[in-house]
Amino acid sequence: MEKNVDFQGASSRHFRDAELLMGNKRISNAGHLFGFAAECGIKALLVAYGLETDSSAGDIMEKRPYRYKTHVNTLINNVQTFPGSRQYSKYLGMMPNLKAFSDWNTGHRYWNESAIPLSCSGWRDAAKEVLQMLDQAKLDGVIK
Template sequence: MVNQSTAIMTIDFGNAHDRHWNDAETLRENGRLANADHLYGFSAECGLKALMQSFGMSVHDGEPADRGDWKHVDQLAERYETYRSGSTCPNAASYILVNDNAFNDWRASQRYAVESAFTQDRVDAHAAGAREVRDLVKTARREGLL
């Protein structure tokens, strides 16, 4: 039996992005707005980190090597832009995050918030932000960047 506390996990930001997106969509469709909102944030975060990794972000032992990259989505847009604009990857310039403040009001700590605080408008805005990242990830996959 593998000791889970010491097992090395394969980190795949792209897979995590897909998983969180799919769960967020299912939860939103079933009226579970609070958890959907939370997962839209994590989906966008993982998608951005997948792109950042392809633009040069180093990962060591399953985590970004630079502690400055240990950010949640509400603080990640500037780091993303740093990697994107400094990348030598083909077409990196076209991976612009247009709505770079979509998650300014999202916090990982909101997982503790009362469910009634999550309105349809709030969740829809975060879903739109996550969808923008999802579109960038899909383009990167189509172009062989991811």
């Protein structure tokens, strides 16, 4: 992994910040960060299984036809097709609520707050599963 790209650290950082916002009733922005926390955590797993990063873009390198260089609302549909280890399935199974992000969108940052889906608690739960998966992958030695 490139030095500038730290998906695991970014995942943790976004989740902590989202929790602070949630605690201060800033639900819309908390939800936004829960999505980024999950996205970064999933990408940390993909990198652990061999996807390369691009430090200039700050993301993973696209590997067609799989489309992993995308945001969580699309990524959750594409991670099911990751080619590789059977052990990967173990970690995927630890995140059963990823579909909660199907109504999450980066465009929410532009929306009227009243129009943003009321899904923040589901996004939080799914992001928490991603962080727990990362903890297990670290214990297993998959992620350094």
